[in-house]
Amino acid sequence: MITARNHRFFHQLFTKRTSVLTSLLLAFMLAATTIQASQATTPWPQVAISKDGTPISYEIYGTGEPTLVFVHGWSCDSRYWRAQIEEFSKKYRVVVLDLAGHGHSGLLRGRYTMRAFGEDVRAVTEPTGSSTVILVGHSMGGPVIAEAARLMPERVIGLIGVDTFDNIEYPMTRAELDQMIAPLIDDFQGESRKFAQSMILPSTDPQIREWILADISSAPPFVALSAMEEMMAQFISGEAARIFDGIKVPVFSVNGDLWPVDYEANRRHMQSFATITLKDTDHFLMLDRPYAFNQALEQAIYAILRKSAKK
Incomplete structure (x- = not known):
C-alpha cells in the first residue's frame, strides 16, 4: 500500500x-x-595525384599566408617536420607531404628523379591556390624544392634549404658516385644506418638518434638507391647548379655546422643566397634543436617576405 x-x-x-x-x-x-x-577540425591526410599518376599523401595546417611547403630529405617523410607544424601553422598555412616512394605515398615509379619529386610538390601546392609560397627543403629536399620552384615560378617567392646547398657546384665524378652507392647496394640496411649515423652528432638525444637510424635504414631500398643516384648525378652533369640559373627568387639555408658552405659557388647561380648557421648542430637540426631551428627559420621567412615586398 x-x-x-x-x-x-x-x-x-x-x-x-x-x-x-x-x-x-x-x-x-x-x-x-x-x-x-x-573530428571536424582534425587535418586528416589528403591525397593529390602527381603528374605521372602517383598518389601523394599530404596534410595542410593553418590558414595564413604565405604558404610554407615542407619537403623532407632522403629516405625520410613528413614526420620529420613534427616540431615545426604546430609552431608555424599559428601564422601561416603549412603543407607537409610524403614524396613518392616515401611515407604513405605511392610506389609506382621506375626512377625517383628530382624532377618527378618536384612534380609531387607542385601537385600538393597548387590546390592551395596560394600565390605566395615558400618552399622549405631538408637535405635531398633542397634540389627537390629547386625543381618545384622552376615548375611554379608564378607561386614561389623564396626557397629555404635545411642543411643543404653547401656547394651546388661540387665536382663529383662518376667513379665517386659508384663508390658511394656500392656499399648501399650490398647491404642497404646496415650501410644506410652507417651513412645516416655519420651525419648525427654524439651529443644528439639518443632517442632521436635511434629513431632516425631505424627509420632511414628501413626505407625501400629500390626507392632510396634510385633517389640517391638521381640526386648525386646532378652534380656530375652540373644540373645541381644550372637549375638555379632560371630561378629568380632568393635562397636561404638554415644549416648545422658539420660542413662548410661555398658562398661564391652558390652565388654564381642563385639570385641571392644567405645562410643561418646553428653551432654544434647536426644534419637533423629540426628534430634535435627545434627551438633554435624554428627561430632561424622564422628569420629566413621574414627576410624572404621583405625581399618579396620590395618588388
Whole structure:
C-alpha cells in the first residue's frame, strides 16, 4: 500500500534519478559535440595525384599566408617536420607531404628523379591556390624544392634549404658516385644506418638518434638507391647548379655546422643566397634543436617576405 510518506519517498527518488539521468545525458551530448568538433577540425591526410599518376599523401595546417611547403630529405617523410607544424601553422598555412616512394605515398615509379619529386610538390601546392609560397627543403629536399620552384615560378617567392646547398657546384665524378652507392647496394640496411649515423652528432638525444637510424635504414631500398643516384648525378652533369640559373627568387639555408658552405659557388647561380648557421648542430637540426631551428627559420621567412615586398 502506498502511503503519503511512501509517495513522497518515491517522488524524491524519481526526481533525483531524473536529475542524474539528465546530467548524464547532457554530459554525453557535450562529449559527443566535442568529439564531432575535434573530428571536424582534425587535418586528416589528403591525397593529390602527381603528374605521372602517383598518389601523394599530404596534410595542410593553418590558414595564413604565405604558404610554407615542407619537403623532407632522403629516405625520410613528413614526420620529420613534427616540431615545426604546430609552431608555424599559428601564422601561416603549412603543407607537409610524403614524396613518392616515401611515407604513405605511392610506389609506382621506375626512377625517383628530382624532377618527378618536384612534380609531387607542385601537385600538393597548387590546390592551395596560394600565390605566395615558400618552399622549405631538408637535405635531398633542397634540389627537390629547386625543381618545384622552376615548375611554379608564378607561386614561389623564396626557397629555404635545411642543411643543404653547401656547394651546388661540387665536382663529383662518376667513379665517386659508384663508390658511394656500392656499399648501399650490398647491404642497404646496415650501410644506410652507417651513412645516416655519420651525419648525427654524439651529443644528439639518443632517442632521436635511434629513431632516425631505424627509420632511414628501413626505407625501400629500390626507392632510396634510385633517389640517391638521381640526386648525386646532378652534380656530375652540373644540373645541381644550372637549375638555379632560371630561378629568380632568393635562397636561404638554415644549416648545422658539420660542413662548410661555398658562398661564391652558390652565388654564381642563385639570385641571392644567405645562410643561418646553428653551432654544434647536426644534419637533423629540426628534430634535435627545434627551438633554435624554428627561430632561424622564422628569420629566413621574414627576410624572404621583405625581399618579396620590395618588388
